[in-house]
Every structure is written in C-alpha cells, then in structure tokens.
Amino acid sequence: MDIGRVFSKRSFVLGLLLLLLILLATSPLYSPRYTVVLLSNIFMYVVITVSWAIFSGPTGYISLAPAAFFGAGIYTSAILGKIFPLPAVIGIGGLASFCLALLVGALTLRLRGIYFTIFTFGLVELLRHLLLFWECTVMGRRGRIVIIVDNTTVYYFMLIIFVILMLTAYLIRRSKLGLALQSIGEEEDAAAHTGVNVTMVKVITFAISAFFMGATGSIMATKWTYIDPYIAFNPLYSFMPVLMAIFGGMGHLYGPVIGAAIFTYLEEFLITRFPYYYMLIFGIILVIAIVYMPEGIVGLIGKLWNRTSARKPSHT
Amino acid sequence: MIVTILNIVIAGLLMGGIYALIAVGFSLQYGVARVLNVSHGEFMMLGAFITWMFYTVFGVNPLVSLAISGPITLIIGFLLHRTLLTRIRISSASLGVFEGKSMLASFGLLFIIQNIAILIWGNAVKGYTYLDSSVNIGGAIFAANRLVTLGFALVIGLVFYLFLARTRLGKAIRAAAQDPATAGLMGVNINQVLAICFGFGALMAGFGGVLISMCFSIQPTMGFQFTVIAIIVVVLGGLGSIPGSFIGGFVLGLVGSIVSHWQPALSLAAYYMLFIVLLIVKPTGILGK
Numbered sequence: 356m357d358i359g360r361v362f363s364k365r366s367f368v369l370g371l372l373l374l375l376l377i378l379l380a381t382s383p384l385y386s387p388r389y390t391v392v393l394l395s396n397i398f399m400y401v402v403i404t405v406s407w408a409i410f411s412g413p414t415g416y417i418s419l420a421p422a423a424f425f426g427a428g429i430y431t432s433a434i435l436g437k438i439f440p441l442p443a444v445i446g447i448g449g450l451a452s453f454c455l456a457l458l459v460g461a462l463t464l465r466l467r468g469i470y471f472t473i474f475t476f477g478l479v480e481l482l483r484h485l486l487l488f489w490e491c492t493v494m495g496r497r498g499r500i501v502i503i504v505d506n507t508t509v510y511y512f513m514l515i516i517f518v519i520l521m522l523t524a525y526l527i528r529r530s531k532l533g534l535a536l537q538s539i540g541e542e543e544d545a546a547a548h549t550g551v552n553v554t555m556v557k558v559i560t561f562a563i564s565a566f567f568m569g570a571t572g573s574i575m576a577t578k579w580t581y582i583d584p585y586i587a588f589n590p591l592y593s594f595m596p597v598l599m600a601i602f603g604g605m606g607h608l609y610g611p612v613i614g615a616a617i618f619t620y621l622e623e624f625l626i627t628r629f630p631y632y633y634m635l636i637f638g639i640i641l642v643i644a645i646v647y648m649p650e651g652i653v654g655l656i657g658k659l660w661n662r663t664s665a666r667k668p669s670h671t
Numbered sequence: 672m673i674v675t676i677l678n679i680v681i682a683g684l685l686m687g688g689i690y691a692l693i694a695v696g697f698s699l700q701y702g703v704a705r706v707l708n709v710s711h712g713e714f715m716m717l718g719a720f721i722t723w724m725f726y727t728v729f730g731v732n733p734l735v736s737l738a739i740s741g742p743i744t745l746i747i748g749f750l751l752h753r754t755l756l757t758r759i760r761i762s763s764a765s766l767g768v769f770e771g772k773s774m775l776a777s778f779g780l781l782f783i784i785q786n787i788a789i790l791i792w793g794n795a796v797k798g799y800t801y802l803d804s805s806v807n808i809g810g811a812i813f814a815a816n817r818l819v820t821l822g823f824a825l826v827i828g829l830v831f832y833l834f835l836a837r838t839r840l841g842k843a844i845r846a847a848a849q850d851p852a853t854a855g856l857m858g859v860n861i862n863q864v865l866a867i868c869f870g871f872g873a874l875m876a877g878f879g880g881v882l883i884s885m886c887f888s889i890q891p892t893m894g895f896q897f898t899v900i901a902i903i904v905v906v907l908g909g910l911g912s913i914p915g916s917f918i919g920g921f922v923l924g925l926v927g928s929i930v931s932h933w934q935p936a937l938s939l940a941a942y943y944m945l946f947i948v949l950l951i952v953k954p955t956g957i958l959g960k
Contacts, residue, residue, distance in 0.1 A: 417771050462951055469707055469770055470954045473902055474947065480899060481943035488936050594778055601775060635790070638782030645776045646755060649762050 379514060383507045391510050397619045398513035399575050400599060402520055404615040405608075406567040407596040409524050410560045412605040413536040416467075419593040420459065420475035423482055424452040424565040426587035428572020430486075433499040433582055441504060445512060445573050452569025453562045460558035467543075476593065483588035490584065498583030501576050512574045520567050524608055527560070536560060602644050604651020613652055674810040679928050681808060685817045687924025688824035689882055693897055694904035694916040695828060696875025702911025703848040703868040705766060706756060706773040711901055712894030713784040714744045714873040718880025719889045720792055726799050733801050733885050737823070740877045748873025751780065752866035760865075781895065788891040798888035820882040827878055831871075832913050844868055848911060903946045909955055 383391050403421050411418050428448035435444050463474050490497045527533045535556045538546035547553045576582060596615070603614020621640070625633040648655050693715055700708045718740040725731040725739060756773055763769035802816040835841035846854040847864045855861040879897070883889065904923050908915030926945055931938040 415767055415771075417774075466950065466954055468767060469701075470906075470950060472707070472774070473906060474950045476902070477943050477946050477950070481940065481947055484937075484940035484943060488940055492934075492936055594775075598775055598778070601772070631790075632786070634782045635786035638779045638786065641779035642755065642776055642783070645772055645779065646758055649772075 376518070380511075383510055388506060391506050393620070393623060395506065395510045395513050395575075395578075396623070397616050398510075398517050399571055400595065400619045401612050401615040402513070402517055402571045403568050403592065404596040404599040404603075404611040405520055405524055406564040408600045408605055408611040409527060410536075410557075410564040411597075412600065412611075413533065413540045414557065414560075415540040416557075417472045417597065418475045418561070419472055419590070419597070420456075420478055420565075421568050421596050422479045422588050422590055422592035423459075423475070424456060424568035425572040425592050426479070426482065426584075426589075427452045427455050428569035428574075429501075429576040429582055429587040430499075431569070432573035432576035433501045436502045436577070441508070441512070441574075441577075445516075445570050448573025449566040449570035452565040452572070455569075456562040456565030457558060460561040461554075465554070476590070479588050479590055479593055483584045486584040486588070498581055501580055501582055503580055504574075504577040506578075509574055509578060513571070516567060516570050516574070521608075521612075523563065523567075527563075528608060532556060532560065598641060598644075600651075602641075602648070602651055604648075604653035604655075606650065607653055610651055610653040617652065675932075677809055677811040679932050680925065681811055681813060683925035683928035684921060685813065685821050685924070686927060687921035688821040689879055689920075690900055690904050690923055691917040691920025692824045692827060692882070693876055693879040694901045694908065694920055695831065695913055696872035696879070697898075697901035698905045698908070698911055698913070698916050699875070700869055700872035701905065703844055704752065704756070704865045704872070705770055706752075706777060706869060707770060708777045708869075708872065709774060709898055710777045710781040710784060710894070711872070711876050712896065712898035713781055713788075714748065714876035714894075715880035715883065715897050716788060716889070716891060716894040717747070717784065718744055718877030719884035719893075720788060720797070720880075720891070721877075722881045722884045723797055723799060723889060724792075726801070733881060734819075734823070737878060737881050740881050741874050744877030744880075745870045745874040749866050749870030751873075752869035753862070755780075756869065757862050757866065781898075785891055785894060792891060794891060796888050796890050799884075801885050814886070816885045820886055823878075823882060827875070828913065828917055831875070835913065840864075840867070900942070903942055906946055906954075907949060 379394070382394065403425060407418065407421055410416070428451065431448035431451050432444050435447060439447070459475075459478060463471060466474055487497070527536075535546065535551045538549070538551060539553055539556065543553060572587075576587075579586065595618070596611075599615040599618045600611040601614070602618055603612065604610035622633075622637065625636055629636060644651075650657070693711070696714075697708060697711045700706050700711065721740040721743060722733050722736040725736050726733055731739070755776060759772050759776060760769050763772060802814070802819060804815050805812050806815050806818055835844060843854065843859045843864050844867070846857065846859055847861060847868070851861050851865070854864070883897075900923070904916060904919040906919075907922055908917070908919030923942060923945070926941060927938050930941040
C-alpha cells in the first residue's frame with residue numbers, strides 16, 4: 356500500500372516537472388517577447404543561485420565569489436564571441452570559471468568562516484581593478500563590444516543550462532559527494548577524521564558550481580552589447596544569489612529556485628513601477644525577509660501548511 | 672628626492688589616519704557584536720552629509736559637527752542593533768548562522784540608508800572648503816585641514832582605547848568580546864552592551880565621515896568603497912584589535928600613496944593584492960595570534 360502511494364506520488368511529481376518543462380520549452384512560440392526576456396533573466400538568477408547553493412548550502416561557507424565566475428564567463432564571451440560558435444563559447448566560459456575556481460579553491464579553502472567570505476569578496480574587487488588597469492593603461496580603451504544573439508536563442512541556452520544544473524544539483528545531493536558536503540557543514544574536523552577528503556570535496560564542488568556561473572555569464576553577456584569591468588564584476592552579482600537562496604530557503608533543492616524566481620520578478624516589477632524608490636523598497640524587503648523568514652519562503656509555506664493541516668482534525 | 676619621499680610618507684599617514692578611524696568602528700562591530708557590517712561606510716556617509724548640511728545651511732564649524740554627527744550615528748546604530756540585529760541574534764541557531772544573516776541584513780541596510788540619503792540630498796557631488804590654507808612640512812606642502820584631520824583621528828582613537836581599557840563599560844565590552852554567554856552570566860546586560868558596541872562602531876564611522884567631508888568632496892554612494900577599505904584594514908591589523916586597526920590603517924595609507932605615486936591607476940588593485948596575499952599567508956593579521 357505504502358510503496359504504491361510513494362510510487363504514484365513520485366510519478367506525479369515527475370509528470371508535473373515534465374509538463375512544466377514542456378511549457379517552458381514551448382513558451383517562445385506563443386508568449387510575448389517580453390516574457391521570454393523576463394524568463395531568461397529569471398533563469399540567469401536561478402542558475403547562479405542554485406549553483407551557489409550547491410556549494411554554500413550544505414557546507415555553510417558563504418562565498419561572495421559568484422560575480423568573479425559570472426564575470427569570467429562574460430569576458431570569455433566578449434573575447435572569443437567573434438571567433439567561436441556560441442555553444443563552444445559557453446563551454447569555454449564555463450571551463451574558464453571552473454579553472455579559476457580550482458585555483459581559488461586550492462588557495463583559500465583552508466580559510467574558514469568569515470575569512471573565506473571576506474577573501475571571496477576581495478577576489479571580485481581585485482579581478483575588477485586588475486582588468487580595469489589592464490584595459491585603461493595597457494590596452495588604451497575601456498570596455499568591449501559583445502556580439503548580440505537573439506532573445507529566443509539566449510532563452511533556449513539558459514533553459515538547457517538550467518535543466519543540466521538541476522539534474523547535477525539533484526545527483527550531487529543524492530550522492531556520496533552530497534553526504535560529504537553535509538558532513539563538512541556539520542563538523543569539518545569530524546568529517547576529515549571519518550575519511551572524507553575535505554579539501555578535495557570542497558574544491559571540486561566549488562569548481563562545479565563555478566562552471567555553471569561561468570556558462571551563464573557567457574550566454575547572458577550577449578544581451579548587453581557593451582561590457583566593461585564595472586558591469587562584468589559587479590559585486591551585486593555576488594550578493595544577490597546569497598539573498599535569493601536565503602529568501603527561498605536552503606533546506607530543499609527548490610528553495611533557491613523559488614527564491615530567485617520571485618526576487619527577479621520583484622526586481623523587474625519595482626524597477627518599472629517605482630524607478631526612484633526601487634532600491635529603497637528592495638532593501639526593506641530584504642531586511643524583513645531576513646528577520647521574519649529564517650527558513651525562507653519554503654519554510655514559511657511549510658509552517659503555514661502544517662498549521663492548517665494540524666487545525667483540521669481538532670475541528671472534526 | 673627627500674621632499675618626494677616626505678610627500679609620499681606624509682600623504683600616506685594623513686590618509687591612513689582616516690582609514691584607521693573607520694576601521695576601528697568596523698573592527699568593533701565585528702569583533703564584539705559579530706556583525707560584518709557591510710553598511711559601515713553608509714554611516715560614514717551620513718556623518719559627512721550631516722556635517723555638510725550643518726556647515727552650508729547654519730554655518731556650523733565642521734569640528735563642532737563632530738558633536739552633532741557622532742551622536743546621531745551612535746543613536747541610529749544603537750537602535751538598529753536593538754530592533755533588528757538582536758532579533759536575528761536570538762533567532763539564529765549558531766554564531767555562524769548569525770554572522771551570515773547579520774551580514775546580509777546589513778547589506779539590506781546599505782540600500783536603505785544610501786537611498787534615503789539620495790532622496791534627501793540628491794545624487795550630486797557635494798563639498799565645502801574649510802581650513803584649506805597650505806602648511807609647509809620640510810618642503811612638502813599640505814592643506815591644513817588634512818593635518819587637523821589626522822590629529823583628530825589620533826585623538827579619537829586614543830580616547831576610545833582608554834575608554835575600553837579603563838572604564839566599567841569598556842570592561843563589559845571586552846568581556847562580551849571574549850565570551851558573550853559567560854559575560855551575560857557575570858551580570859553584563861549583553862543585549863545592551865552589544866547594541867552599544869554597534870552604536871560605537873557607527874559613531875566611529877560618523878566621526879570618520881565628518882573628517883572626510885573636511886578634505887574631500889562627498890556623494891551618497893561613496894560609502895561602499897570605504898567599507899571595502901575598512902575590511903582590508905581590519906584584516907591587515909587583525910580582527911577586533913584597536914592598535915591593529917591603526918597600524919593597518921597607516922600601512923594601507925602608505926601603500927596607497929607609494930603605489931599611486933608611480934601608477935595611480937593601480938592603487939586600489941594594490942590594496943586588494945596586499946589583502947589577498949595577507950589572507951593566504953597570515954589570515955589573523957599583523958597583530959593576530
């Protein structure tokens with residue numbers, strides 16, 4: 356009986372996901388152009404947030420490096436966009452970020468707690484200023500032009516990256532690697548003593564998460580036409596995924612997805628409706644979310660759900 | 672040659688004094704209240720703008736403004752900790768969770784404070800001139816306001832150090848820094864002391880802002896760059912150490928003025944380079960254990 360119910364529940368969820376995927380895949384055919392652009396933006400933040408959560412969620416290391424990896428992808432696209440076809444550029448962008456993350460990880464993952472956070476933050480600033488110096492002093496011109504790709508292509512590439520990322524995140528969660536990450540988050544020394552190769556696990560996961568950020572950067576760069584170090588290595592791209600993940604709730608795989616989707620939509624909505632108060636409202640929402648929703652939106656919904664379902668039997 | 676060296680060194684020390692003052696506040700907020708306050712520079716910006724407003728509207732001497740801007744930022748910081756951060760602290764399961772969440776909350780505060788400032792004062796660059804007669808030090812020429820700034824930074828730092836070392840409240844703050852739970856058991860009103868600490872951090876930033884506004888032009892968006900500098904200085908000097916903050920501030924000021932002497936475009940990159948190398952080699956800072 357029970358097995359049958361679990362099985363049917365599982366196939367129900369699978370069917371729902373498949374339906375959602377088909378809807379998303381066909382949406383450029385019938386929805387207005389604005390929706391496609393908005394959805395690509397949402398995918399961008401979802402991918403950065405989920406890949407951030409792959410590493411930082413279970414281990415508790417708060418990384419502020421997403422902007423570095425995202426920016427590396429953007430610059431790959433700007434430099435190689437004219438030479439290689441788009442899929443190759445995206446792959447190289449991802450790999451560039453992957454290698455950067457391997458290097459950074461090998462150097463820094465022995466830093467713990469707040470020092471790691473500060474380091475990753477400094478990394479973004481260092482890369483930005485070095486690039487700026489390189490462009491202004493050595494190259495003699497700031498910024499680069501990126502080749503434009505039409506919205507639908509961007510959308511489909513983002514969808515593909517998103518699907519691959521979700522599969523990867525799901526598999527990592529279910530695998531030994533996921534368990535190892537969890538144990539590092541709970542007690543790193545104990546994890547090392549039970550035979551987890553702590554450094555290896557951290558560096559590899561850090562690099563995998565960077566791969567997706569880089570790939571996203573190199574496809575999204577095509578939407579901007581012009582980029583410079585201030586746009587590519589904007590610290591906002593480091594803070595946003597952290598906020599979105601916490602806003603959504605990190606206990607579940609879908610928490611960061613929901614958080615990022617809602618936040619991106621909110622951002623878009625506020626920018627168009629209240630252009631002057633947008634950042635102010637944004638800050639207030641952020642503070643309220645952190646203070647009043649410790650488990651994120653998913654946790655909040657779960658709590659409400661429990662409350663309503665617990666109340667029902669008492670009335671009958 | 673000697674004049675050039677003198678120029679570089681004095682310019683570095685002058686800048687370093689302000690860096691140190693901002694970093695002391697940041698260090699206090701992280702070292703005791705455990706808040707990595709990303710909005711620290713915004714309090715500095717508030718201090719600068721309040722001073723500017725009082726000077727241009729009422730003609731209040733900027734040095735007198737220290738007694739106006741300081742208490743205002745102190746009260747704002749205190750209230751923010753009592754209402755917001757205390758709540759987060761109580762609901763957080765562990766110190767690590769609190770550190771993460773309070774950092775993000777302060778990131779939200781950054782937006783809120785900055786945009787309120789833009790709504791009040793507009794986004795333009797502002798400035799005023801005060802004490803800008805030149806002073807000759809062994810051939811190197813500097814504006815008088817820069818020297819006054821350094822003097823005040825040093826005095827404020829020293830007074831604050833003595834306050835922590837000699838008074839009862841200072842002792843409570845040091846106790847709270849070592850172990851909040853035990854300090855609470857020993858009769859320290861821990862929520863109050865942590866909030867006061869956070870307020871003092873904001874006060875230091877406010878003082879820094881007053882001094883900055885005397886020498887440089889100001890803008891509502893200028894806060895974040897000073898937050899970044901505070902982070903670097905604090906890592907240089909060691910988290911939670913006041914003498915360390917001053918040493919770190921002067922080191923950073925000197926590095927900045929040396930590098931910008933031969934390559935101005937690289938001075939910020941040099942800060943980060945120093946910072947990243949130091950984090951890799953000795954993350955606890957120059958004075959850290």
